[in-house]
Amino acid sequence: MGSYYILLILISAASMWVSNKLKRKFKKYSKLQLNSSLSGREIAEKMLSDHGIRDVKVISVQGTLTDHYNPQKKTINLSESVFNQSNAAAAAVAAHECGHAVQHANGYEWLQLRSSIVPLLGVASNLSLIVIIGGLVLMNIVPFGFEIAVAGVLLFGIGTLFSIITLPVEYDASDRALAWLQRKSIVSRNELAGAQDALKWAARTYLVAALSSLATLAYFAFQVFGARRN
Secondary structure: OHHHHHHHHHHHHHHHHHHHHHHHHHHHHOOOEOOOOOOHHHHHHHHHHHOOOOOOEEEEEOOOOOOEEEOOOOEEEEEHHHHHOOEHHHHHHHHHHHHHHHHHHHOOHHHHHHHHHHHHHHHHHHHHHHHHHHHHHHOOOOOOHHHHHHHHHHHHHHHHHHHHHHHHHHHHHHHHHHHHHHHOOOOOHHHHHHHHHHHHHHHHHHHHHHHHHHHHHHHHHHHHHHHHHO
C-alpha cells in the first residue's frame, strides 16, 4: 500500500507542476499580440460562423481560465481577458471552446458519451466516499456490507470514467481549433505555435486529473477487496 501513496504523491506533484506551467504559458502567450488584432470574442464568432453554427452565443464570464462551452444553454463562455484581448492565448482558448460547439453540432461521439454521464456525476461524486466507507464499516457487521462497498467503488468509477472520456473530447477540440486557426490564417506561424503550446499544456491538466482519479479508484478497489479477503 506504501507504493500507492508514493504514486499519489507523484501524481499530486505532477498536477501542481502542470497547473503552474499552464499559468506561466498563458501569461507568456497573453503577451504575444495577434497581427490580425482580432479579440477572443471576434475569433469565436468567426469560427462559429464558418462552421454554420448560428444558435450559439459568445458571452463573457468572470474569472481566470473559467472558459467553457455550455451545451445546454448553447453559449461559449469566455473569461474577460480572453473575451476582450487579442493575443495567442486568447485565440487558442476561444477557438478551443468553439471546437466543443463544433463537436456538439456534428454529434461527436465522445462528447455525446460524456454528456450522457453528466446527470450521474453529481450523485456519484457526493455519495461514492460515503458508500465506500459505510460498506467497509458494515462489512463485518452485516452480510451485504461488501456489496455496499463495491457499489461505492462503482459510483467512484463513474467519475473516473468521466475524466477518461474527457481526454479525447479535449484533445479533439484543440485539434479542431488549431486546424481552423491555421486554415483561415487567423494567426501567423509564430502565433500558431504559441496557441498550440498553450493548448498542449491545458490538455495535460486533464491527463493528470484522469491518472489521479484512476489511481484513487484502484486504491479504493484494493481496500474493499482486500478487506473481504481478510
